[in-house]
Amino acid sequence: MTEKIKNSRLSFGYWFKLFLIVAFPLHVWGLLMIFRDIEFITERTNLWDAFGYSGYSLLFILVESILLSVIVWALSLLLPKGWGESRMLAVTGSLFSILAGASIVDMAFHAFSEVRISKQYLYGLKNFTATTYALISAAVIAAMVISLLLILKTNKGEKVFTEIFERVSMLGYLYLFLDAAGIAIVILRNLSEKY
Amino acid sequence: MRKELTRRDFLKLASLVPIVKILAPRIPNPEKNNLPNILILLFDAWSAKNVSLYGYPRNTTPYLERLAQKAIVYHNHYAGGYFTVPGTTSLLTGVLAWQHLYFRTKYKLAPYYKEHNLFSAFPEYKRIAYSHNLLANDVLNFLTDSLDKLKPWQELYKWPNPAQSLFFRDNDISSIGWIRTMDTTDTGAASSVFLSRLLSYLIDRANQKQAEIFPLGIPRSGQSFHFILEDAIDWLANFVKSEEEPFLAYYHLFPPHDPYNTRFEYHQHFKDDGYAPEEKPEHFLSAGISHANNLINRQQYDEYLLYVDAEIDRLFALLESTGKLENTWILLTSDHGEIFERGLKAHLKPSFYDPGAKVPLLIFPPGQKNRIDIHVPTSAIDLLPTLKTILGQKTPEWAEGQVLPPFNQDDTENRAINIPDCREYEAGEPFRHASLMLRKGRYKLIHHFGSSFGYERLKGNPLSELYDLENDPEEITNLFDQETELGNALLGELYAKMRELSVKE
Numbered sequence: 264m265t266e267k268i269k270n271s272r273l274s275f276g277y278w279f280k281l282f283l284i285v286a287f288p289l290h291v292w293g294l295l296m297i298f299r300d301i302e303f304i305t306e307r308t309n310l311w312d313a314f315g316y317s318g319y320s321l322l323f324i325l326v327e328s329i330l331l332s333v334i335v336w337a338l339s340l341l342l343p344k345g346w347g348e349s350r351m352l353a354v355t356g357s358l359f360s361i362l363a364g365a366s367i368v369d370m371a372f373h374a375f376s377e378v379r380i381s382k383q384y385l386y387g388l389k390n391f392t393a394t395t396y397a398l399i400s401a402a403v404i405a406a407m408v409i410s411l412l413l414i415l416k417t418n419k420g421e422k423v424f425t426e427i428f429e430r431v432s433m434l435g436y437l438y439l440f441l442d443a444a445g446i447a448i449v450i451l452r453n454l455s456e457k458y
Numbered sequence: 459m460r461k462e463l464t465r466r467d468f469l470k471l472a473s474l475v476p477i478v479k480i481l482a483p484r485i486p487n488p489e490k491n492n493l494p495n496i497l498i499l500l501f502d503a504w505s506a507k508n509v510s511l512y513g514y515p516r517n518t519t520p521y522l523e524r525l526a527q528k529a530i531v532y533h534n535h536y537a538g539g540y541f542t543v544p545g546t547t548s549l550l551t552g553v554l555a556w557q558h559l560y561f562r563t564k565y566k567l568a569p570y571y572k573e574h575n576l577f578s579a580f581p582e583y584k585r586i587a588y589s590h591n592l593l594a595n596d597v598l599n600f601l602t603d604s605l606d607k608l609k610p611w612q613e614l615y616k617w618p619n620p621a622q623s624l625f626f627r628d629n630d631i632s633s634i635g636w637i638r639t640m641d642t643t644d645t646g647a648a649s650s651v652f653l654s655r656l657l658s659y660l661i662d663r664a665n666q667k668q669a670e671i672f673p674l675g676i677p678r679s680g681q682s683f684h685f686i687l688e689d690a691i692d693w694l695a696n697f698v699k700s701e702e703e704p705f706l707a708y709y710h711l712f713p714p715h716d717p718y719n720t721r722f723e724y725h726q727h728f729k730d731d732g733y734a735p736e737e738k739p740e741h742f743l744s745a746g747i748s749h750a751n752n753l754i755n756r757q758q759y760d761e762y763l764l765y766v767d768a769e770i771d772r773l774f775a776l777l778e779s780t781g782k783l784e785n786t787w788i789l790l791t792s793d794h795g796e797i798f799e800r801g802l803k804a805h806l807k808p809s810f811y812d813p814g815a816k817v818p819l820l821i822f823p824p825g826q827k828n829r830i831d832i833h834v835p836t837s838a839i840d841l842l843p844t845l846k847t848i849l850g851q852k853t854p855e856w857a858e859g860q861v862l863p864p865f866n867q868d869d870t871e872n873r874a875i876n877i878p879d880c881r882e883y884e885a886g887e888p889f890r891h892a893s894l895m896l897r898k899g900r901y902k903l904i905h906h907f908g909s910s911f912g913y914e915r916l917k918g919n920p921l922s923e924l925y926d927l928e929n930d931p932e933e934i935t936n937l938f939d940q941e942t943e944l945g946n947a948l949l950g951e952l953y954a955k956m957r958e959l960s961v962k963e
Contacts, residue, residue, distance in 0.1 A: 288651065289650070289651050289652075292649065292651050293639070293649040293650070293651075296638065296647070296648070296649040297649065300638055304631075304634065306911065307562075307563075308562065308563055308564035308631075309564045312564060312630075312631050315628065315631040315632075315635070316631050316634055316635050316638070318635070319621065319625070319631065319632050319634075319635025319636065319639070320635045320638060320639050320649050322635075323635065323636065323639040323640065323649070323650065324639065324649060324650065327650050327651075327652065327653045330653070331652060363651050363652070366651045366652060366655065367651055369646075370642075370646065370647035370648070370651070371647070372646075373642075373645050373646030373647045374645055374646070374647035449625070449628075449632075452625075452627070452628045452631070453625055453627050453628055455627070
């Protein structure tokens with residue numbers, strides 16, 4: 264069994280590539296939120312605490328990236344055996360990215376909307392939530408179907424997605440470097456005695 | 459005939475050790491036997507200005523008004539700071555922030571006060587503390603050498619924050635990191651794209667039963683941890699009933715701190731009640747909160763106070779049933795107030811107007827049969843010397859406060875009550891970006907100076923405000939340019955105090 268996994272497309276190498284793809288949107292959004300908060304934390308206490316806050320946030324985002332990449336990797340087991348690693352990555356990566364994108368757009372609406380609409384007001388509107396989420400779900404499903412068709416029905420589609428994810432993986436290394444710096448900050452802060 | 463102690467004899471005697479341990483607390487201690495218990499109960503962000511007992515037009519504290527018939531009621535009691543950290547630290551150390559230096563979490567408590575504080579002043583007591591508020595818990599963490607027990611803050615919460623336990627040495631910042639990453643409650647957004655949603659779903663599901671009771675959401679601390687006030691009150695009543703005596707207990711409960719998530723019975727209680735406080739000019743430290751929004755915030759806060767008031771009454775009923783009120787002094791107060799005017803938000807800035815600075819103080823002596831009203835200005839730092847006097851003990855020399863009337867027969871009408879705040883502090887250096895308050899008799903001076911940390915709008919020019927609280931309790935007419943002699947005299951007093959402290963450092 265171990266040998267089978269080792270030799271199959273579900274190898275560690277496959278998981279690591281998947282991890283970099285998964286980590287990409289999570290880190291892009293996470294860093295955006297961190298940058299938004301840095302000024303507030305610095306003003307609240309100081310710059311070292313702002314670094315500390317960034318370190319903890321990056322650590323939690325790294326843990327989330329690892330957990331989700333393991334889940335997506337495990338879900339890959341359900342896909343047809345005949346697909347090669349490249350197609351597997353293109354399919355799982357694109358589906359995950361669309362879901363992540365939808366989640367980020369929804370959060371961005373709340374976090375960065377110029378016109379601030381309170382949640383209470385939104386929830387007070389009849390059918391607002393149901394209608395909005397039905398529209399979002401339809402758009403997400405449509406995007407998923409289109410990307411699947413492009414990958415599975417056209418060689419060019421698969422190639423485009425594969426190349427995009429190759430570039431995304433390169434950026435992923437940069438995020439890993441930031442994560443490592445974040446962990447170092449967390450360790451340093453927990454070695455010093457406050458009280 | 460000396461008999462050797464055999465191994466068997468030793469083991470027999472050793473088996474008695476646990477019994478002795480169990481009985482130990484019950485063996486009367488002649489020194490401790492006659493001491494009353496002391497319970498300091500603090501509700502966070504509780505402004506005296508919104509309390510009907512003190513004349514607020516909305517009837518926010520009907521139960522407290524009844525309980526006050528057997529209490530000493532302080533009408534002009536000032537907190538030691540404008541938010542939890544300096545407010546709590548001043549109360550617990552008996553000195554103001556310009557001495558304990560714990561202005562905010564980026565600083566540390568001056569080491570001297572780790573061993574000189576309210577708890578260390580009563581070594582004959584069993585000293586116990588708890589705080590719902592993590593910032594106050596941070597203060598208590600500095601005082602653990604003077605405490606017999608610090609109840610873990612998580613014990614009265616429904617969903618503890620794992621970062622707090624994992625990164626104990628850095629609990630404040632790790633906690634913020636966790637909240638901003640995982641909690642979507644406030645803004646609908648968090649740094650985590652998926653796990654925050656899963657967590658939010660799980661918490662909502664677990665809280666579904668209570669959700670019906672709390673239309674605005676289950677009460678939570680600023681750090682988004684959920685709690686039920688009733689649980690804390692039940693626990694507290696049980697603690698008083700069963701704790702080893704004499705105890706000195708400090709309990710810091712989160713309500714009515716924002717968010718103002720009251721129970722359904724009180725939700726919308728004051729809606730359309732016709733109460734409309736006048737709009738005041740915007741303050742330079744304003745957060746830009748509109749008058750209309752502050753009216754809504756005020757209404758929600760007042761409705762949260764109804765909940766707090768009912769729970770205080772329930773606590774007293776529970777305590778009465780245990781018979782412990784006969785031997786327990788109860789001090790009911792707060793660490794700072796809350797403000798809903800001039801564009802200011804809650805207690806985020808040191809404006810030092812009365813809604814943010816004045817807090818309730820009621821002392822319930824055991825067996826008190828009548829109400830005593832005290833109108834002279836008093837301060838949070840007065841609690842320590844007052845408790846020492848009540849017990850017939852000498853006030854420690856390091857304590858900055860005074861003994862409260864009626865335990866002090868001296869004329870305290872014209873004493874100075876201060877609240878200092880400093881944004882950036884360096885040992886030995888004068889304050890640079892600071893706000894200071896001085897209340898003396900009927901007058902109050904507020905002095906702001908600095909060039910950053912929110913003081914940019916002053917453009918380098920200090921701002922002094924002088925109010926005659928007797929004729930202008932709403933603090934609208936700044937008399938500083940009219941009453942120049944008085945204003946400068948009070949300002950001189952403030953600067954002299956700062957110089958004195960600067961020399962000390």
